[in-house]
Amino acid sequence: xxxxxxxxxxxxxxxxxxxxxxxxxxxxxxxxxxxxxxxxxxxxxxxxxxxxxxxxxxxxxxxxxxxxxxxxxxxxxxxxxxxxxxxxxxxxxxxxxxxxxxxxxxxxxxxxxxxxxxxxxxxxxxxxxxxxxxxxxxxxxxxxxxxxxxxxxxxxxxxxxxxxxxxxxxxxxxxxxxxxxxxxxxxxxxxxxxxxxxxxxxxxxxxxxxxxxxxxxxxxxxxxxxxxxxxxxxxxxxxxxxxxxxxxxxxxxxxxxxxx
Amino acid sequence: xxxxxxxxxxxxxxxxxxxxxxxxxxxxxxxxxxxxxxxxxxxxxxxxxxxxxxxxxxxxxxxxxxxxxxxxxxxxxxxxxxxxxxxxxxxxxxxxxxxxxxxxxxxxxxxxxxxxxxxxxxxxxxxxxxxxxxxxxxxxxxxxxxxxxxxxxxxxxxxxxxxxxxxxxxxxxxxxxxxxxxxxxxxxxxxxxxxxxxxxxxxxxxxxxxxxxxxxxxxxxxxxxxxxxxxxxxxxxxxxxxxxxxxxxxxxxxxxxxxxxxxxxxxxxxxxxxxxxxxxxxxxxxxxxxxxxxxxxxxxxxxxxxxxxxxxxxxxxxxxxxxxxxxxxxxxxxxxxxxxxxxxxxxxxxxxxxxxxx
Numbered sequence: 001x002x003x004x005x006x007x008x009x010x011x012x013x014x015x016x017x018x019x020x021x022x023x024x025x026x027x028x029x030x031x032x033x034x035x036x037x038x039x040x041x042x043x044x045x046x047x048x049x050x051x052x053x054x055x056x057x058x059x060x061x062x063x064x065x066x067x068x069x070x071x072x073x074x075x076x077x078x079x080x081x082x083x084x085x086x087x088x089x090x091x092x093x094x095x096x097x098x099x100x101x102x103x104x105x106x107x108x109x110x111x112x113x114x115x116x117x118x119x120x121x122x123x124x125x126x127x128x129x130x131x132x133x134x135x136x137x138x139x140x141x142x143x144x145x146x147x148x149x150x151x152x153x154x155x156x157x158x159x160x161x162x163x164x165x166x167x168x169x170x171x172x173x174x175x176x177x178x179x180x181x182x183x184x185x186x187x188x189x190x191x192x193x194x195x196x197x198x199x200x201x202x203x204x205x206x207x208x209x210x211x212x213x214x215x216x217x218x219x220x221x222x223x224x225x226x227x228x229x230x231x232x233x234x235x236x237x238x239x240x241x242x243x244x245x246x247x248x249x250x251x252x253x254x255x256x257x258x259x260x
Numbered sequence: 261x262x263x264x265x266x267x268x269x270x271x272x273x274x275x276x277x278x279x280x281x282x283x284x285x286x287x288x289x290x291x292x293x294x295x296x297x298x299x300x301x302x303x304x305x306x307x308x309x310x311x312x313x314x315x316x317x318x319x320x321x322x323x324x325x326x327x328x329x330x331x332x333x334x335x336x337x338x339x340x341x342x343x344x345x346x347x348x349x350x351x352x353x354x355x356x357x358x359x360x361x362x363x364x365x366x367x368x369x370x371x372x373x374x375x376x377x378x379x380x381x382x383x384x385x386x387x388x389x390x391x392x393x394x395x396x397x398x399x400x401x402x403x404x405x406x407x408x409x410x411x412x413x414x415x416x417x418x419x420x421x422x423x424x425x426x427x428x429x430x431x432x433x434x435x436x437x438x439x440x441x442x443x444x445x446x447x448x449x450x451x452x453x454x455x456x457x458x459x460x461x462x463x464x465x466x467x468x469x470x471x472x473x474x475x476x477x478x479x480x481x482x483x484x485x486x487x488x489x490x491x492x493x494x495x496x497x498x499x500x501x502x503x504x505x506x507x508x509x510x511x512x513x514x515x516x517x518x519x520x521x522x523x524x525x526x527x528x529x530x531x532x533x534x535x536x537x538x539x540x541x542x543x544x545x546x547x548x549x550x551x552x553x554x555x556x557x558x559x560x561x562x563x564x565x566x567x568x569x570x571x572x573x574x575x576x577x578x579x580x581x582x583x584x585x586x587x588x589x590x591x592x593x594x595x596x597x598x599x600x601x602x603x604x605x606x607x608x609x610x611x612x613x614x615x616x617x618x
Contacts, residue, residue, distance in 0.1 A: 056480060082482030094477035096470045098538065107466045111482040117491060120462035121455040127462055128274075135273045174481065 003205055005226065006034030010055070010178065010210075015064035017050055017234075024050045025061065028236045030229045032178070037204055037211045039225035041218070043254060046231040048214045049091060052180050055212070056081040056088055082111055087176035089167045091183045091214075097156035101147060101166050104155055105138040108173030138173055145169045145199060161192040168199060172207075179203065181213040185220060193217065197224055222246065230254070263611040279457060296446055301439050309438035310511075312555060317442075317449045318506045320547035323531040324456055324540060325499025330529075331538035332460055333492030334472025335385050336393050339400035340500050340528040345520035346374040346404060347501025348508035349414055352423045356416050363428050367448070367505045374501025375494040377404070382493030386486055401522055408517035415517075424514040441510045448506065452499060457540050459495070468492050469538075534589060536601025545600040553588065557581040 010032040017025040025047045032038045040048045053059040055066070057076030066073050068084065076086075087108070096104050113134065119127035142148055145165055150158060155166055164184060171179055184200065185193045201224060203209050215221050221228060222242040230238035230245055232254040238245045245251055263284050270276040280286045304313065326340045351370035354361050381400035385393050408414050408421050415421040428435040428444065435441050459465050467488045470478035479485055508515045527550060535546020561581055565572045572580070596603045 058476070058480065078479045079482055079484060082480065088480060090477065094474045096466075096473035096477070098473050099466065099469050103466055103469070106463075107470050107478075107483075108481060110463055110467060110470075113463045115463065117459060117464040117495070120464045121459045123458040123462070127458075131277060131462060132273050135277065139273075170481070 003035060003208075005036045008032065009034045009069055010212075011067040012055070013065040013067065015051075015054055015061045015066075017047075017054060017059055017061040023234050024059075025054070025231075025234045028064075028231070028234075030236065030239055032210060032212055033226075034210055035204070035208050036226040037200070037213065037224055039221045039228045040212065040214045040231065041216070041221055041228060042231035042237075045233075047234040048231055049182055050234075051231065052088065052182055052212070052214065056086045056180060082174070085175075085177035086180060087171035087174045087178075088180035089164075089171050089182060089184060091186065093160075093163045093167055095155045095163055095167055095170065098154065100152050100154055101158075101169070102135075102138060102142075102151045104166060104170050105141055105173040106134060108170040109134045109137065111174065137175075141169050141172050144172070144202070161188055161195075164188065164192075164196065165199070168196075172203065172209075176209060178210045178212065181211060181215075183214050183216065185215055185217055193220065200224060263608060265612075277461075279461070293450070296450075297443070301443060304439075304442075306438045309442045312552065313442050314438070314445055314511050316547055316551050317445045318503050318511055319528065319531065319551055320544045321449050321452060321506070322500050322503035322528050323535065323543035323547050324453060325496045325503060326528050327532045327535075327537065327539070327543045328456060328460070328468070328499065329492050329496035331532055331536075331542070332465060332472065333468035333489060333496075335382070335489060335492060336390060337397040337496070338394050338522065338525050338529065339381060339397040339404075341520040341522065341524035342401045342404035343374045343378055343497040343500035344504030344507060344524070345408060345517060346377045346497075347371060347504030348515055348520070349408055349423065350374065350501065351505035352425055352508060353414065353416070355426055363430055363509070367502055367509075370505040371498040371501040374504070375498040378493040378497025378500075379490050382490050385489050385493065398522070401525055405517045405520060420516065422514060422516040423508070425509050428509050435510070445506055445510050448502065452502065453540060453544075456499070460540065464491070472538075530589070532599075534592060534599060536599030539599065539601035541604065542599050542601030545604070549592075549600060554581065554585055557584055 008031045012031065013029050015025055015028045016023070028047075028051065040051055042048050050059060054061050055076065057078040057080065060075040064074075066076060068076075076084075096107060099107070113130050115126040115130050119125060142151055145168065147162065147165060147169065150162060150166075155163060158166065168181070168184065171181075181200070185196050188196065197220060200211060200213070204211050213225070225242060227240060228238070228242055228245045229236060230248070230251045237254055238248040238251040240248075263282075265282045268281075268283055270281070275281075280289060300313065322340055322344055325343070326337060329335050329337050347370040350373035351366045354366035354369050355363070358366075377400070381397060384396040388396060412418070412421075415423050418424075428441065430444075433440075435444050460468070467478070467483050468491075470481070470483055471485060471488050471492075475485060478488075504520070512519075531546035531550045532543060533546070534549050535544070536542020558581065561577050561584075562574070565577060592600065592603075596606070
């Protein structure tokens with residue numbers, strides 16, 4: 001099935017974010033189309049993670065507008081964002097270390113569970129039913145990411161590469177429409193990167209999930225993304241298809257420095 | 261050799277998600293319950309019921325309450341004794357002031373009162389964490405004990421806040437023997453432990469642990485931090501409250517506010533630290549360790565010194581007892597910082613392989 005890139009579903013307009021006197025983001029606009037893989041790149045401290053944090057409501061920008069599926073908002077809040085279908089992974093793994101892989105993934109589905117704590121305590125009716133239904137869904141993710149052998153292992157005991165994969169799993173368990181990945185390949189070796197790339201492409205291809213990712217590995221970014229936005233010092237300096245961005249003089253200057 | 265799950269295949273998620281997935285565990289728990297419900301009441305003496313079994317169960321319940329809050333939801337609290345006090349005094353007031361109030365209902369209402377108070381003192385947890393939160397819960401500890409002493413209404417105008425509870429009677433049956441009180445406490449504790457286990461293995465418990473392990477990620481996933489933390493405070497205080505009510509009604513018979521001092525809170529905290537933070541079993545093991553070990557040493561040491569003909573006076577023996585107790589706590593914490601429950605788990609994993617190394 002050929003992948004069809006659709007309409008714009010997420011449009012960020014003139015976003016500015018300040019922490020006291022520090023301007024993290026200045027007047028940034030870009031959009032994300034349905035089903036595409038959109039990369040955000042830039043040198044360290046360019047504001048990439050801040051950008052993701054604005055998108056899913058961890059940070060609230062002082063200026064600008066976020067248009068998601070035609071709905072205009074000044075900012076998002078985390079709960080609304082999660083309910084609207086945003087899921088994300090973090091730059092430094094933010095798994096629940098004391099819980100098993102299965103429990104981490106089940107937690108990813110918490111918004112889809114409606115039973116309350118009294119029903120849980122009695123393990124009665126909806127609580128039990130939900131637990132089984134969602135387990136089935138979670139097992140699909142486990143299958144997809146090929147982590148069957150570690151399902152019951154506490155996450156804290158897993159090696160780094162697998163933890164990254166479980167974190168992706170936790171995000172996928174929520175069946176998101178937009179997946180935000182903050183450096184999914186940081187610190188991985190080549191094989192692990194290849195695996196991760198394959199999973200990202202499969203998610204995009206088979207599940208149709210829109211993906212916004214931050215990544216430093218330029219080879220990966222240029223290979224898998226449809227469009228790239230480049231940030232430097234909190235400003236947008238480039239936006240377009242990988243080839244376009246690659247030849248943008250400003251982008252080259254930001255990465256390699258200019259000749260004075 | 262005897263403890264392994266080889267050959268026990270799970271063919272449905274329901275079978276895989278039961279409380280005790282391993283058959284030997286199921287047999288073990290049935291045997292344990294049968295022993296506690298059937299064998300012990302036949303053989304144990306009144307001393308055992310009054311001085312060992314009943315307090316052990318009550319403190320295990322309080323430790324379980326604190327473990328829900330601290331072990332599962334990650335909110336440190338030093339107010340457990342105060343929540344027990346709320347439970348004890350609330351149950352007393354419901355009994356004294358409402359005619360014909362069933363005892364069990366007054367226990368539940370006492371738990372709910374404690375839950376309400378717990379939510380109130382849990383509010384700071386929305387802003388502060390860790391040691392700072394522990395200090396904030398100290399406020400609960402001092403404030404509640406002060407209230408109970410200060411307002412005579414709460415103790416039905418008795419002098420200095422001492423309350424003497426009426427006898428426990430359910431449906432005409434009087435719980436006036438130690439044996440019957442033991443069975444009552446055992447039933448309540450078993451049911452509440454089962455409910456706690458169910459909570460921690462479902463969405464509620466996962467939300468608590470998520471907040472404990474990584475609150476930012478939990479929030480991003482859509483877990484509401486405020487609701488989750490306050491629910492943990494409420495459920496935890498409910499358990500402590502019921503434990504407090506049992507403490508007054510089934511153990512001491514009469515209590516005073518100063519009995520629920522900071523010392524008691526620390527004792528409960530030590531129980532979960534020694535027993536295992538974030539483990540239901542650990543609450544029981546910890547309570548057993550902290551309560552039973554001193555009693556055991558009390559009996560064993562004088563006997564031992566007499567047997568060996570050592571020239572120690574009784575004062576020296578009691579000093580030695582404290583030293584051994586402290587040393588054992590340190591020993592267990594060094595051997596396994598995650599507590600006795602973890603030690604038990606490691607033992608089980610070793611047993612799966614025994615007697616073959618691989």
